Amino acid sequence: MEPVLRDDMSDFDREANTAVLNVLWSAYTADVAGLRGVAPESLDDYINHLPGHLAASSGDMGALALKFRLVDGLRTRDELRAELIQLAGEDSRGKTFNQVGFVDYLKAARTSSLAEKEADTIGVIMAQGILLEGTQPAGRIGGDSLSALIRQARGDKRIRALVVRIDSPGGSAFASDQIRRELELARSAGLPVVVSMSSVAASGGYWIATAADEIWAAPTTITGSIGIFSAFPTWERSLQSIGIHNDGVGTTLMADAFNPNRPMNPLVARSLEQLMQQGYRVFIDRVAGGRNLPADAVEKIADGRVWAGRHAVEIGLVDKLGYGREAIAAAAERAGLERYRVELLEPPLTRRERLFRHINDWVLRTVKGTGRPLLPPELAWLRTQVPAPLEELLHLKDPSRLYAYCLTCGGL
Numbered sequence: 001m002e003p004v005l006r007d008d009m010s011d012f013d014r015e016a017n018t019a020v021l022n023v024l025w026s027a028y029t030a031d032v033a034g035l036r037g038v039a040p041e042s043l044d045d046y047i048n049h050l051p052g053h054l055a056a057s058s059g060d061m062g063a064l065a066l067k068f069r070l071v072d073g074l075r076t077r078d079e080l081r082a083e084l085i086q087l088a089g090e091d092s093r094g095k096t097f098n099q100v101g102f103v104d105y106l107k108a109a110r111t112s113s114l115a116e117k118e119a120d121t122i123g124v125i126m127a128q129g130i131l132l133e134g135t136q137p138a139g140r141i142g143g144d145s146l147s148a149l150i151r152q153a154r155g156d157k158r159i160r161a162l163v164v165r166i167d168s169p170g171g172s173a174f175a176s177d178q179i180r181r182e183l184e185l186a187r188s189a190g191l192p193v194v195v196s197m198s199s200v201a202a203s204g205g206y207w208i209a210t211a212a213d214e215i216w217a218a219p220t221t222i223t224g225s226i227g228i229f230s231a232f233p234t235w236e237r238s239l240q241s242i243g244i245h246n247d248g249v250g251t252t253l254m255a256d257a258f259n260p261n262r263p264m265n266p267l268v269a270r271s272l273e274q275l276m277q278q279g280y281r282v283f284i285d286r287v288a289g290g291r292n293l294p295a296d297a298v299e300k301i302a303d304g305r306v307w308a309g310r311h312a313v314e315i316g317l318v319d320k321l322g323y324g325r326e327a328i329a330a331a332a333e334r335a336g337l338e339r340y341r342v343e344l345l346e347p348p349l350t351r352r353e354r355l356f357r358h359i360n361d362w363v364l365r366t367v368k369g370t371g372r373p374l375l376p377p378e379l380a381w382l383r384t385q386v387p388a389p390l391e392e393l394l395h396l397k398d399p400s401r402l403y404a405y406c407l408t409c410g411g412l
Contacts, residue, residue: 012305017306019311020306020307029044037069042068046068053068081097084096119339119340121340121342122162122328122335122342123156123163123343124164124165124324124345126167126344127168127179128165128168131170131171131175131205132172133175141168141179143175143176145347147181149345150182151182152345159191160340161192161193162192163328164193164208164212165196166196166209168200168204170206170404170405171403172402173279173403176204176404177282180208180211183208187211194213194214195215195216195327196328197209197221199222200222202222202409203226206225206317210287211290215320216318216322216326216327216330217313218321218322219321221308222307222309222406223306223308224317225406226304226305227283228403228404229403229405229407230276230402232264232268234264235261236263246259246261254267284298284299287302291316301315304406
């Protein structure tokens with residue numbers, strides 16, 4: 001809760017975030033240096049002494065990038081287009097190089113025969129976005145909608161193993177445990193479950209992962225954040241500042257307890273505190289049981305602290321480092337499969353959703369053709385003033401007002 005309660009970072013948060021950022025930066029420089037054939041130290045030198053290097057290059061960023069071997073050459077667009085035409089040939093209209101659009105490529109790559117569709121299958125479920133209750137659209141994780149997808153996989157005889165790709169900072173504690181339970185039932189039914197963590201699988205995102213047979217993460221994955229907070233906003237002082245006041249009577253001490261126009265009822269505050277402590281104990285127990293760790297050992301690495309994937313392996317939160325492909329191979333091995341196909345499991349679109357998708361595609365094509373922005377400048381500017389994490393928090397409506405959500409992950 002530090003981003004909400006403090007104006008600066010605590011020493012604990014500073015230490016944790018520094019450790020994560022050091023892993024991210026080391027991984028980034030190692031990848032870039034390896035691919036460009038330069039020493040990682042040269043990248044640090046490039047960044048930390050940029051003004052001096054830029055002065056030596058007469059302010060020419062392109063020449064500086066070439067000197068540090070960040071690029072292979074300097075070309076204008078027409079020169080680059082001519083090179084690509086030499087490599088791939090000229091298209092039928094003679095305006096550019098031969099190419100295929102990403103959507104067309106995916107359509108061709110996903111085409112499969114009837115025999116392939118009946119073969120042993122590794123099902124892949126994407127759990128991406130904030131965790132909320134109920135049924136949610138793409139870009140958010142719904143407790144009901146994702147649970148239904150897991151049940152569908154459990155009942156499909158073709159699905160021999162399940163890979164859940166998690167990219168989420170968490171959200172509703174209720175929805176997190178609901179989805180975790182469905183994965184637990186899938187395992188009980190004999191379906192191997194492997195979790196593959198994307199860029200973020202923290203708090204509620206990690207809660208889900210505790211039900212897996214095996215957890216894979218990238219070295220730079222942000223995970224952990226084992227903790228819970230409870231939140232209920234009240235606006236009485238804001239209303240008072242504009243002359244609006246609230247008063248009344250009730251039959252019990254809890255009457256009108258969740259009225260945001262009044263100060264937090266002390267009885268409600270104490271009740272939420274107890275619910276929060278119980279929810280935190282449940283979270284600790286879920287991690288301890290899923291990872292085969294003593295509860296006191298989990299508490300030492302919990303308390304809301306985030307960990308990079310590389311460190312998460314060392315402390316037992318993750319089994320292995322790797323990406324989606326490795327996780328799929330691990331799931332196939334657990335299912336005893338040598339030949340298999342991979343299928344992305346998605347909920348079918350309703351008629352309403354299909355209609356809106358067609359309308360959305362048509363609007364985007366029309367706007368793109370006119371060259372005009374989709375939103376007027378005034379509205380586009382206003383949208384940028386609402387931070388993405390705050391916009392997500394406005395959707396949180398857990399029935400117990402308990403949230404397993406990583407507030408710091410968005411800034412890493």
